[in-house]
Amino acid sequence: MNTELKLQALVDGELDAREVREVEALLAQDAQSAALMQELKWTKGALVGNDAELALPETREFFWSKIERTIAIEEKKAAATAPAERSWWLKLLYPATGLAAMVAVMFVVSGGRSTDGADSESVPEDVNAVSFRSESEQMSVVYVADENGNFSPVSEEVKNAPEADK
Amino acid sequence: MPQPIDHKTALDVQLVAASQAGDMLAFEELVARHRDKIYARAFSMMRNEEEAIDLAQEAWVKAWQRLKQFQGDSSFATWMTRIVINLCLDQLRRQKRTRAESIEQLDEELGGVERQMPVVATNPSEGLERSELRKRIDKAMNQLSYEHRTVLILHEFEEMEYKQIAKVMNCSIGTVMSRLFYARRRLASLLQSLKKEQQS
Structure with a gap:
């Protein structure tokens, strides 16, 4: 802090005891600082209690009516947004509905089957056959048992085979 | 249940308490008592009558909305003055950005x-x-x-x-x-x- 700002801080009572002693010692020796100090004190003194006194140039009724109307508008706005805040769970409804719809679509597209790779399923018992399907290989194979109980593939279906292979 | 008060003779603290409980008439009395001081502070900072009136009005609306936050650490007039000062400073900063x-x-x-x-x-x-x-x-x-x-x-x-x-x-x-x-x-x-x- 430079000397001038220290002088000001002294006028404003913003210095600690040690700093006050230092600045007072300076003032005792330096006439220019003392003159500046005097000017700062005069300016401060001139302002004390001399804040401009002004009256609002509108009648009490008119000014209040504007405030009252604005408050009413703001409260209406707040009330309109308040129900959404109360039913916070509604905010979760939209993503949850979207997620459910997505799962349903995937279920329909996959025909209700698992899509995690190969799986097998049994056909009715009286046929004595087993089917195998591989999503990764995009193929299905049906094995039918002969009279000795030996299974052999009887049909093979390859989905989305490249054109050249057809 | 708060006691009914005579708005004209009640102290500021009583009017503030009534306003905090939703008494608009009590708040109107507070506005009437301090509106000149709040306007004068806005004018001293803005040096423009129209802006000062608008900011004083905005300060009173904000005060009503934040009345629950007023704990009585300072006087109501001081609290109100701080609100209008902050609004004026915001406005002056916005204006400063647009002028040389x-x-x-x-x-x-x-x-x-x-x-x-x-x-x-x-x-x-x-x-x-x-x-x-x-x-x-x-x-x-x-x-x-x-x-x-x-x-x-x-x-x-x-x-x-x-x-x-x-x-x-x-x-x-x-x-x-x-x-x-x-x-x-x-x-x-x-x-x-x-x-x-x-x-x-």
Whole structure:
């Protein structure tokens, strides 16, 4: 802090005891600082209690009516947004509905089957056959048992085979 | 159940408590009591009647909305004045972004203008009637930049300490001190000039 700002801080009572002693010692020796100090004190003194006194140039009724109307508008706005805040769970409804719809679509597209790779399923018992399907290989194979109980593939279906292979 | 109060004779604290409980008439009475002071502070900072009226109105609406936050740590008038000061500062910052810096401010930033001013050797307010002194102070304040005027208002009229001013003006304590110093020196010089004008 430079000397001038220290002088000001002294006028404003913003210095600690040690700093006050230092600045007072300076003032005792330096006439220019003392003159500046005097000017700062005069300016401060001139302002004390001399804040401009002004009256609002509108009648009490008119000014209040504007405030009252604005408050009413703001409260209406707040009330309109308040129900959404109360039913916070509604905010979760939209993503949850979207997620459910997505799962349903995937279920329909996959025909209700698992899509995690190969799986097998049994056909009715009286046929004595087993089917195998591989999503990764995009193929299905049906094995039918002969009279000795030996299974052999009887049909093979390859989905989305490249054109050249057809 | 709060006791019914006579709004005209009730103390501010009673009116505040009633307002906090939703009594609009109590709040209207508070507005009526303090509206001039709030407007005067807005005008002293903005130097524009229309803006000052709008900001004073906005301050009262904000006060109603935040009334529950008022704990009574200061007087209601002080709390209200802080609200309007903050609104004025926001507005002045917005305006500053859209206007060029004044030569005076640039000079100040380059440094040392206030140091080149001759020291005022006689009390520029001596022998003046209070009303005349107020008029001159107001005239001189009008010639200061908003940053300098604001630090003077906050320090001398609102009796805020350097650190409080730094907080509301969003600047360092050093900047507050330097602005305050410049503002005072400039004000002394302006008051001196006004005195000389009067004498000649």
